[in-house]
Amino acid sequence: MSELRKDPIVERWVIIAAERGRRPSDFKPEPPPPTGGGCPFDGGMEAKTPPEVFAIRPGGGPPNSPGWEVRVVPNKFPALSTEGDVTHHGIGLLDWMTGVGAHEVVIESPSHDFNFALAPPEHMVLIFNAFIQRVQDLRGDVRFRHVIVFRNHGATAGASLSHPHSQLIALSITPEAVRQKLSASREYFMRKERCIFCDLIEQEMALPDRLIYANEHFVALSPFAARFPFEVHIFPRRHAHDFTVMDGDQKLALADCLQFVLRRYNEELSDPPYNLMLQTSPNLVPRPGRPDYWGTIQCDYHWHIEILPRLTKQAGFEWGTGFFINPVSPEAAAGFLRGDAPAAESETH
Amino acid sequence: MSELRKDPIVERWVIIAAERGRRPSDFKPEPPPPTGGGCPFDGGMEAKTPPEVFAIRPGGGPPNSPGWEVRVVPNKFPALSTEGDVTHHGIGLLDWMTGVGAHEVVIESPSHDFNFALAPPEHMVLIFNAFIQRVQDLRGDVRFRHVIVFRNHGATAGASLSHPHSQLIALSITPEAVRQKLSASREYFMRKERCIFCDLIEQEMALPDRLIYANEHFVALSPFAARFPFEVHIFPRRHAHDFTVMDGDQKLALADCLQFVLRRYNEELSDPPYNLMLQTSPNLVPRPGRPDYWGTIQCDYHWHIEILPRLTKQAGFEWGTGFFINPVSPEAAAGFLRGDAPAAESETH
Numbered sequence: 001m002s003e004l005r006k007d008p009i010v011e012r013w014v015i016i017a018a019e020r021g022r023r024p025s026d027f028k029p030e031p032p033p034p035t036g037g038g039c040p041f042d043g044g045m046e047a048k049t050p051p052e053v054f055a056i057r058p059g060g061g062p063p064n065s066p067g068w069e070v071r072v073v074p075n076k077f078p079a080l081s082t083e084g085d086v087t088h089h090g091i092g093l094l095d096w097m098t099g100v101g102a103h104e105v106v107i108e109s110p111s112h113d114f115n116f117a118l119a120p121p122e123h124m125v126l127i128f129n130a131f132i133q134r135v136q137d138l139r140g141d142v143r144f145r146h147v148i149v150f151r152n153h154g155a156t157a158g159a160s161l162s163h164p165h166s167q168l169i170a171l172s173i174t175p176e177a178v179r180q181k182l183s184a185s186r187e188y189f190m191r192k193e194r195c196i197f198c199d200l201i202e203q204e205m206a207l208p209d210r211l212i213y214a215n216e217h218f219v220a221l222s223p224f225a226a227r228f229p230f231e232v233h234i235f236p237r238r239h240a241h242d243f244t245v246m247d248g249d250q251k252l253a254l255a256d257c258l259q260f261v262l263r264r265y266n267e268e269l270s271d272p273p274y275n276l277m278l279q280t281s282p283n284l285v286p287r288p289g290r291p292d293y294w295g296t297i298q299c300d301y302h303w304h305i306e307i308l309p310r311l312t313k314q315a316g317f318e319w320g321t322g323f324f325i326n327p328v329s330p331e332a333a334a335g336f337l338r339g340d341a342p343a344a345e346s347e348t349h
Numbered sequence: 350m351s352e353l354r355k356d357p358i359v360e361r362w363v364i365i366a367a368e369r370g371r372r373p374s375d376f377k378p379e380p381p382p383p384t385g386g387g388c389p390f391d392g393g394m395e396a397k398t399p400p401e402v403f404a405i406r407p408g409g410g411p412p413n414s415p416g417w418e419v420r421v422v423p424n425k426f427p428a429l430s431t432e433g434d435v436t437h438h439g440i441g442l443l444d445w446m447t448g449v450g451a452h453e454v455v456i457e458s459p460s461h462d463f464n465f466a467l468a469p470p471e472h473m474v475l476i477f478n479a480f481i482q483r484v485q486d487l488r489g490d491v492r493f494r495h496v497i498v499f500r501n502h503g504a505t506a507g508a509s510l511s512h513p514h515s516q517l518i519a520l521s522i523t524p525e526a527v528r529q530k531l532s533a534s535r536e537y538f539m540r541k542e543r544c545i546f547c548d549l550i551e552q553e554m555a556l557p558d559r560l561i562y563a564n565e566h567f568v569a570l571s572p573f574a575a576r577f578p579f580e581v582h583i584f585p586r587r588h589a590h591d592f593t594v595m596d597g598d599q600k601l602a603l604a605d606c607l608q609f610v611l612r613r614y615n616e617e618l619s620d621p622p623y624n625l626m627l628q629t630s631p632n633l634v635p636r637p638g639r640p641d642y643w644g645t646i647q648c649d650y651h652w653h654i655e656i657l658p659r660l661t662k663q664a665g666f667e668w669g670t671g672f673f674i675n676p677v678s679p680e681a682a683a684g685f686l687r688g689d690a691p692a693a694e695s696e697t698h
Contacts, residue, residue, distance in 0.1 A: 014576055016574075017676050185358075200357050313507040
């Protein structure tokens with residue numbers, strides 16, 4: 001069974017996935033991911049995956065039969081186990097807990113050649129609906145404090161199967177990167193009675209420098225302190241802490257905004273590898289007698305999507321400092337992604 | 350000129366190295382690094398680098414002439430500029446400062462085929478001496494709060510030139526990853542009158558599980574919450590906050606311990622790519638009237654080296670949560686690196 005271990009010096013947890021234990025000889029250069037025939041995620045190959053936990057099957061039909069549009073299955077090589085209780089342990093300076101969690105794969109289409117950037121908006125809504133159903137279902141499990149939905153596109157970005165898919169992992173603790181954002185949102189709200197993300201969006205939309213695209217409900221920005229060249233963040237324009245409460249119009253608007261960015265990546269950057277992360281409020285409704293800290297649903301948070309093209313490498317400087325070096329200014333990146341005529345880089349902030 | 354920008358939500362700074370500004374078409378797959386003839390770091394090619402800032406030339410001779418053993422030159426494509434003042438700016442939620450710093454390359458040998466893992470210990474001492482001279486010199490520049498020394502080995506780990514070299518970057522702020530460790534050391538010392546690293550080393554050396562190698566002065570451990578498979582941390586066994594104060598015996602002992610680990614990497618993992626980071630106390634002696642916070646030399650810190658083999662990929666889950674998934678338990682990694690006979694993984698903590 002895997003374990004969650006805390007670094008004894010700093011606030012950092014890792015998953016030691018020992019049942020994935022490999023020998024040193026397993027760490028050779030990886031073969032390219034399989035393509036074409038025999039893919040376990042293709043329609044008609046349902047028996048090759050673990051039994052589904054959810055599917056959208058418009059024509060009806062039993063679980064694990066063909067005819068689905070979007071299908072969610074447990075990860076065959078999960079980082080965490082869904083069985084057992086979360087138990088906490090410690091010896092001296094060392095702290096750990098059992099590696100309990102959920103690790104699921106959202107197969108975005110039965111078609112191996114499905115293109116997430118070019119799919120019909122109505123199909124994107126089905127994918128969002130699958131995310132929503134799974135997050136809402138996992139929120140009902142009191143062992144879990146947070147669910148992260150993410151999408152790895154391209155081998156460089158960590159995709160090990162080429163069939164288009166997203167993943168989600170439910171964790172028994174609120175991860176540090178999320179906790180920092182929750183903490184900042186809470187502090188700012190206590191001080192100002194306003195959402196820090198709402199204020200940032202208002203400030204950024206007043207200037208064109210880092211604005212990439214906006215429709216009625218969503219806005220795509222090149223973040224001021226982007227870690228990665230061509231990094232993009234997408235926010236709902238009206239305050240919302242929870243992505244699962246979108247209505248139909250909002251889902252279509254999200255598809256429009258997200259696909260605008262991904263199509264511009266394809267046009268400007270030749271289908272780059274990227275990581276996409278959906279950041280929403282944690283899971284738990286406060287319960288009497290239970291200290292939840294950062295696992296509690298926080299209405300002062302503002303949900304968003306981060307997209308990180310993986311065109312640069314992280315090396316000793318980045319790992320040793322937590323700093324990133326970004327060789328493309330966010331203003332230039334926004335210009336490229338908006339489709340501006342090439343020009344000198346803006347100096348405005 | 351580049352800028353240091355702070356993320357408006359969380360404590361994270363990035364370097365926007367706009368003078369490195371590249372167009373989207375520059376982000377194609379990279380050609381392999383050059384090897385063999387024409388390398389600007391080879392002995393005899395001194396004119397191909399910027400003028401040296403330091404060199405160890407046992408036979409004497411003028412700067413930028415052949416005959417050196419270790420040579421330090423400014424990075425030809427620096428992330429930060431050594432010219433100008435550190436000035437701080439802000440508009441609304443956005444904060445930034447001028448990108449002032451030093452970015453130098455430590456050429457570890459005039460020989461292109463130099464092997465850092467197999468070099469004579471006496472040559473390793475020369476490399477350490479170059480690190481020490483540069484860190485001490487940059488500490489004299491009141492604009493800089495922290496210097497990080499790092500080594501990227503292999504293209505996957507971000508090395509863009511194959512000639513063996515390390516780098517150092519002096520920063521005008523103490524980076525977040527360092528600040529977290531300094532803060533933990535300070536808090537623990539205030540509570541216990543002891544160093545948290547000393548306590549951790551004592552606890553780990555009492556058990557053989559994660560111990561890889563120890564000599565009189567240094568110990569190599571597989572960290573309890575390792576982020577990367579086969580990650581190794583090396584600590585001086587006696588408390589020391591500053592790596593620049595090592596004596597000759599300690600330098601030879603560090604070479605012995607470090608090269609033991611790197612040779613075992615070569616034997617078990619076929620010369621894997623890795624990042625090595627030297628973590629030592631920040632720069633400034635407290636000055637009246639100057640708020641230094643985490644830029645002040647902190648004697649409750651314990652300097653160390655981190656080595657991260659780059660055998661796994663960081664993807665959406667890691668970037669979105671700050672969590673890492675490590676598929677090799679630190680106990681198994683320590684066993685492999687010690688050279689134990691293959692056995693079932695230990696379950697002990």
